[in-house]
Amino acid sequence: MQTLALLPITEVEIQLAQEVLEGNAYILAKGAAFAILVAHQQVNGSASALESLQSDPDFGSSAIRVLHSKQGSNNQ
Numbered sequence: 001m002q003t004l005a006l007l008p009i010t011e012v013e014i015q016l017a018q019e020v021l022e023g024n025a026y027i028l029a030k031g032a033a034f035a036i037l038v039a040h041q042q043v044n045g046s047a048s049a050l051e052s053l054q055s056d057p058d059f060g061s062s063a064i065r066v067l068h069s070k071q072g073s074n075n076q
Contacts, residue, residue: 005032005039014040018049021059034059038066 007013017033025033034053037046047070053063 005035009036009040009043011043011045014043014045014049018045018052021049021053021056027058030058034062041066041070 013036017036020033021030021037037049037053040046041050047067050063050067053059054067056063
């Protein structure tokens with residue numbers, strides 16, 4: 001499922017990934033949606049979607065880690 005992260009992604013797919021993560025989808029589908037957000041952080045909406053996941057019980061710590069690693073790379 002994480003192969004989806006390798007496909008070309010636009011803001012539309014980022015929004016869909018966020019909706020999957022916020023919904024009641026099966027955890028593997030949510031994992032694939034999260035992988036899309038991480039792999040395509042340069043697409044508009046991805047960073048805000050990751051920020052909104054910071055308190056998520058399943059993906060919160062991973063979202064925080066991704067956001068912090070991106071901030072670290074921006075400061076170099």
